[in-house]
Amino acid sequence: GAVVSQHPSWVICKSGTSVKIECRSLDFQATTMFWYRQFPKQSLMLMATSNEGSKATYEQGVEKDKFLINHASLTLSTLTVTSAHPEDSSFYICSARVPLGLAGGNEQFFGPGTRLTVL
Amino acid sequence: QQQVKQSPQSLIVQKGGIPIINCAYENTAFDYFPWYQQFPGKGPALLIAIRPDVSEKKEGRFTISFNKSAKQFSLHIMDSQPGDSATYFCAASRDQIQGAQKLVFGQGTRLTINP
Numbered sequence A: 001g002a003v004v005s006q007h008p009s010w011v012i013c014k015s016g017t018s019v020k021i022e023c024r025s026l027d028f029q030a031t032t033m034f035w036y037r038q039f040p041k042q043s044l045m046l047m048a049t050s051n052e053g054s055k056a057t058y059e060q061g062v063e064k065d066k067f068l069i070n071h072a073s074l075t076l077s078t079l080t081v082t083s084a085h086p087e088d089s090s091f092y093i094c095s096a097r098v099p100l101g102l103a104g105g106n107e108q109f110f111g112p113g114t115r116l117t118v119l
Numbered sequence B: 001q002q003q004v005k006q007s008p009q010s011l012i013v014q015k016g017g018i019p020i021i022n023c024a025y026e027n028t029a030f031d032y033f034p035w036y037q038q039f040p041g042k043g044p045a046l047l048i049a050i051r052p053d054v055s056e057k058k059e060g061r062f063t064i065s066f067n068k069s070a071k072q073f074s075l076h077i078m079d080s081q082p083g084d085s086a087t088y089f090c091a092a093s094r095d096q097i098q099g100a101q102k103l104v105f106g107q108g109t110r111l112t113i114n115p
Helices: none
Strands: A004-007 A010-013 A019-025 A032-038 A044-051 A067-073 A076-081 A090-097 A108-110 A114-118 B004-007 B010-014 B020-025 B033-038 B045-050 B056-059 B062-067 B072-077 B086-092 B109-114
Touching: A004 A090, A010 A019, A019 A032, A019 A090, A019 A114, A032 A067, A032 A076, A044 A067, A076 A090, A108 B045, B004 B086, B020 B086, B033 B062, B045 B056, B045 B062, B045 B072, B072 B086
Parallel strands: A010 A114, B010 B109
Antiparallel strands: A004 A019, A019 A076, A032 A044, A032 A090, A067 A076, A090 A108, A090 A114, B004 B020, B020 B072, B033 B045, B033 B086, B056 B062, B062 B072, B086 B109
Protein backbone atom coordinates (compact mmCIF):
# COMPACT_ATOMS: atom_id res chain seq x y z
CA GLY A 1 0.00 0.00 0.00
CA ALA A 2 0.82 3.73 0.07
CA VAL A 3 1.91 4.00 -3.55
CA VAL A 4 2.42 7.39 -5.17
CA SER A 5 2.88 7.79 -8.89
CA GLN A 6 4.08 10.71 -11.00
CA HIS A 7 3.64 11.47 -14.65
CA PRO A 8 5.60 12.04 -16.74
CA SER A 9 8.81 10.51 -15.45
CA TRP A 10 10.82 12.87 -17.63
CA VAL A 11 10.03 15.76 -19.91
CA ILE A 12 12.03 17.99 -22.22
CA CYS A 13 10.53 21.30 -23.26
CA LYS A 14 11.49 24.52 -24.95
CA SER A 15 12.09 27.69 -23.01
CA GLY A 16 8.91 29.68 -22.55
CA THR A 17 6.52 26.75 -22.61
CA SER A 18 4.53 25.36 -19.69
CA VAL A 19 4.81 21.86 -18.31
CA LYS A 20 2.32 20.00 -16.11
CA ILE A 21 3.38 17.24 -13.74
CA GLU A 22 0.80 14.95 -12.14
CA CYS A 23 1.05 13.28 -8.76
CA ARG A 24 -1.39 10.55 -7.82
CA SER A 25 -1.93 8.51 -4.69
CA LEU A 26 -2.92 5.11 -6.05
CA ASP A 27 -4.26 3.22 -3.08
CA PHE A 28 -5.22 5.86 -0.56
CA GLN A 29 -6.77 9.27 -0.41
CA ALA A 30 -4.40 12.09 0.37
CA THR A 31 -5.80 15.34 1.66
CA THR A 32 -2.30 16.76 1.63
CA MET A 33 0.47 16.40 -0.89
CA PHE A 34 3.84 18.07 -1.03
CA TRP A 35 6.00 19.18 -3.92
CA TYR A 36 9.77 19.12 -3.71
CA ARG A 37 12.62 20.12 -5.95
CA GLN A 38 15.96 18.40 -5.88
CA PHE A 39 19.18 19.48 -7.53
CA PRO A 40 21.95 16.94 -8.24
CA LYS A 41 23.64 15.64 -5.11
CA GLN A 42 21.53 17.86 -2.90
CA SER A 43 18.75 17.36 -0.43
CA LEU A 44 15.05 17.82 -1.10
CA MET A 45 13.77 21.37 -1.06
CA LEU A 46 10.12 21.75 -0.18
CA MET A 47 8.37 24.01 -2.66
CA ALA A 48 4.76 23.92 -1.49
CA THR A 49 2.11 22.08 0.44
CA SER A 50 -0.94 21.15 -1.57
CA ASN A 51 -4.25 20.77 0.25
CA GLU A 52 -7.27 19.24 -1.43
CA GLY A 53 -9.90 21.85 -2.18
CA SER A 54 -7.88 24.84 -1.09
CA LYS A 55 -4.97 26.97 -2.19
CA ALA A 56 -1.47 25.63 -1.90
CA THR A 57 0.90 26.99 0.69
CA TYR A 58 4.21 28.02 -0.83
CA GLU A 59 7.57 28.09 0.88
CA GLN A 60 9.45 31.33 1.12
CA GLY A 61 11.20 32.19 -2.11
CA VAL A 62 9.03 29.97 -4.34
CA GLU A 63 7.14 31.92 -7.00
CA LYS A 64 3.50 30.90 -6.80
CA ASP A 65 2.73 32.37 -10.21
CA LYS A 66 5.47 30.31 -11.79
CA PHE A 67 4.76 27.04 -10.03
CA LEU A 68 1.01 26.54 -10.13
CA ILE A 69 -0.35 23.82 -7.89
CA ASN A 70 -3.82 22.35 -8.11
CA HIS A 71 -5.14 19.66 -5.77
CA ALA A 72 -8.53 19.04 -7.31
CA SER A 73 -9.22 15.62 -5.83
CA LEU A 74 -8.13 13.41 -2.96
CA THR A 75 -5.86 11.41 -5.25
CA LEU A 76 -4.45 13.98 -7.65
CA SER A 77 -2.26 17.04 -7.36
CA THR A 78 -0.67 18.81 -10.30
CA LEU A 79 2.32 21.11 -10.57
CA THR A 80 2.50 23.36 -13.61
CA VAL A 81 5.77 25.07 -14.36
CA THR A 82 4.76 28.13 -16.36
CA SER A 83 7.00 29.85 -18.88
CA ALA A 84 9.79 27.43 -18.10
CA HIS A 85 13.40 28.50 -18.40
CA PRO A 86 16.63 26.50 -18.30
CA GLU A 87 17.12 27.37 -14.63
CA ASP A 88 13.88 25.50 -13.88
CA SER A 89 15.51 22.28 -15.02
CA SER A 90 15.50 19.98 -12.02
CA PHE A 91 14.12 16.81 -10.47
CA TYR A 92 10.61 17.42 -9.13
CA ILE A 93 9.23 15.01 -6.57
CA CYS A 94 5.83 14.86 -4.93
CA SER A 95 4.82 13.13 -1.75
CA ALA A 96 1.49 12.28 -0.20
CA ARG A 97 0.66 12.17 3.47
CA VAL A 98 -1.03 9.01 4.61
CA PRO A 99 -4.31 9.72 6.42
CA LEU A 100 -4.31 9.37 10.16
CA GLY A 101 -5.22 5.86 11.17
CA LEU A 102 -3.82 4.20 8.09
CA ALA A 103 -0.23 4.43 9.27
CA GLY A 104 -0.55 6.19 12.57
CA GLY A 105 0.65 9.68 11.93
CA ASN A 106 2.71 11.69 9.58
CA GLU A 107 4.11 9.17 7.13
CA GLN A 108 4.82 10.64 3.75
CA PHE A 109 5.34 8.49 0.71
CA PHE A 110 7.13 9.83 -2.30
CA GLY A 111 6.54 9.53 -6.00
CA PRO A 112 9.30 8.41 -8.37
CA GLY A 113 10.07 11.95 -9.47
CA THR A 114 9.94 13.85 -12.76
CA ARG A 115 13.09 14.98 -14.50
CA LEU A 116 12.44 18.32 -16.23
CA THR A 117 14.89 19.63 -18.80
CA VAL A 118 14.24 23.03 -20.31
CA LEU A 119 16.17 23.79 -23.48
CA GLN B 1 16.01 25.82 14.84
CA GLN B 2 14.30 24.09 11.96
CA GLN B 3 17.51 22.49 10.71
CA VAL B 4 18.45 18.86 10.82
CA LYS B 5 22.18 18.29 10.53
CA GLN B 6 23.28 15.03 8.98
CA SER B 7 26.72 13.44 8.90
CA PRO B 8 28.81 12.17 7.31
CA GLN B 9 28.27 13.57 3.84
CA SER B 10 29.62 10.38 2.31
CA LEU B 11 30.56 6.99 3.65
CA ILE B 12 32.30 3.95 2.21
CA VAL B 13 31.98 0.60 3.95
CA GLN B 14 32.99 -2.91 3.08
CA LYS B 15 30.29 -5.49 2.53
CA GLY B 16 29.11 -6.90 5.83
CA GLY B 17 30.13 -3.79 7.75
CA ILE B 18 27.77 -1.60 9.76
CA PRO B 19 27.48 1.93 8.35
CA ILE B 20 26.21 4.48 10.84
CA ILE B 21 24.66 7.77 9.79
CA ASN B 22 23.97 10.46 12.35
CA CYS B 23 21.50 13.30 12.57
CA ALA B 24 21.02 16.08 15.07
CA TYR B 25 18.13 18.48 15.52
CA GLU B 26 17.41 21.60 17.54
CA ASN B 27 13.65 21.90 17.63
CA THR B 28 12.42 20.00 20.69
CA ALA B 29 8.90 20.05 19.24
CA PHE B 30 9.95 17.51 16.61
CA ASP B 31 8.49 14.15 17.44
CA TYR B 32 8.65 12.11 14.27
CA PHE B 33 11.94 11.03 12.75
CA PRO B 34 11.95 9.05 9.49
CA TRP B 35 14.80 7.82 7.33
CA TYR B 36 14.54 7.70 3.58
CA GLN B 37 16.63 5.81 1.01
CA GLN B 38 17.05 7.25 -2.45
CA PHE B 39 18.58 5.62 -5.50
CA PRO B 40 19.79 7.77 -8.42
CA GLY B 41 16.92 9.06 -10.52
CA LYS B 42 14.30 7.76 -8.12
CA GLY B 43 12.13 9.25 -5.42
CA PRO B 44 12.97 8.68 -1.75
CA ALA B 45 11.56 5.56 -0.15
CA LEU B 46 10.58 5.44 3.51
CA LEU B 47 12.87 3.00 5.29
CA ILE B 48 12.06 3.26 8.95
CA ALA B 49 10.78 5.89 11.36
CA ILE B 50 10.80 6.44 15.09
CA ARG B 51 8.93 8.51 17.61
CA PRO B 52 10.57 9.76 20.81
CA ASP B 53 8.74 7.40 23.14
CA VAL B 54 11.27 4.69 22.29
CA SER B 55 15.07 4.75 22.14
CA GLU B 56 15.51 2.16 19.45
CA LYS B 57 13.55 0.66 16.59
CA LYS B 58 14.59 -2.19 14.37
CA GLU B 59 13.15 -3.29 11.05
CA GLY B 60 15.07 -6.01 9.28
CA ARG B 61 18.68 -4.91 8.89
CA PHE B 62 17.88 -1.26 9.66
CA THR B 63 17.96 0.14 13.18
CA ILE B 64 17.27 3.64 14.43
CA SER B 65 18.83 4.72 17.71
CA PHE B 66 17.27 7.77 19.31
CA ASN B 67 18.72 9.95 22.08
CA LYS B 68 16.12 12.47 23.13
CA SER B 69 18.29 14.31 25.65
CA ALA B 70 21.05 14.79 23.10
CA LYS B 71 18.57 15.53 20.32
CA GLN B 72 20.28 13.02 18.08
CA PHE B 73 19.26 9.96 16.14
CA SER B 74 21.15 7.58 13.94
CA LEU B 75 20.64 4.87 11.36
CA HIS B 76 22.56 1.61 11.52
CA ILE B 77 22.57 -0.87 8.65
CA MET B 78 23.49 -4.37 9.71
CA ASP B 79 25.25 -6.79 7.37
CA SER B 80 25.44 -4.12 4.67
CA GLN B 81 25.26 -5.21 1.03
CA PRO B 82 26.30 -3.53 -2.23
CA GLY B 83 22.59 -3.10 -2.98
CA ASP B 84 22.35 -0.77 0.02
CA SER B 85 24.51 1.75 -1.85
CA ALA B 86 22.29 4.81 -2.07
CA THR B 87 21.76 8.24 -0.60
CA TYR B 88 20.15 8.26 2.82
CA PHE B 89 18.20 11.19 4.24
CA CYS B 90 17.07 11.70 7.78
CA ALA B 91 14.14 13.97 8.46
CA ALA B 92 12.09 15.35 11.32
CA SER B 93 8.65 16.80 11.80
CA ARG B 94 5.98 17.48 14.33
CA ASP B 95 3.60 14.56 14.38
CA GLN B 96 0.45 16.50 15.08
CA ILE B 97 -2.91 14.95 14.51
CA GLN B 98 -4.43 17.93 12.82
CA GLY B 99 -2.80 19.53 9.85
CA ALA B 100 0.00 18.28 7.69
CA GLN B 101 3.42 18.83 9.13
CA LYS B 102 6.37 19.52 6.91
CA LEU B 103 9.35 17.24 6.90
CA VAL B 104 12.70 18.93 7.52
CA PHE B 105 15.38 16.96 5.74
CA GLY B 106 19.03 16.46 6.52
CA GLN B 107 21.64 17.09 3.88
CA GLY B 108 21.93 13.45 2.87
CA THR B 109 24.65 10.79 3.09
CA ARG B 110 25.97 9.03 0.02
CA LEU B 111 26.66 5.49 1.12
CA THR B 112 28.80 3.10 -0.90
CA ILE B 113 29.11 -0.55 0.07
CA ASN B 114 32.09 -2.17 -1.57
CA PRO B 115 31.84 -5.86 -2.43
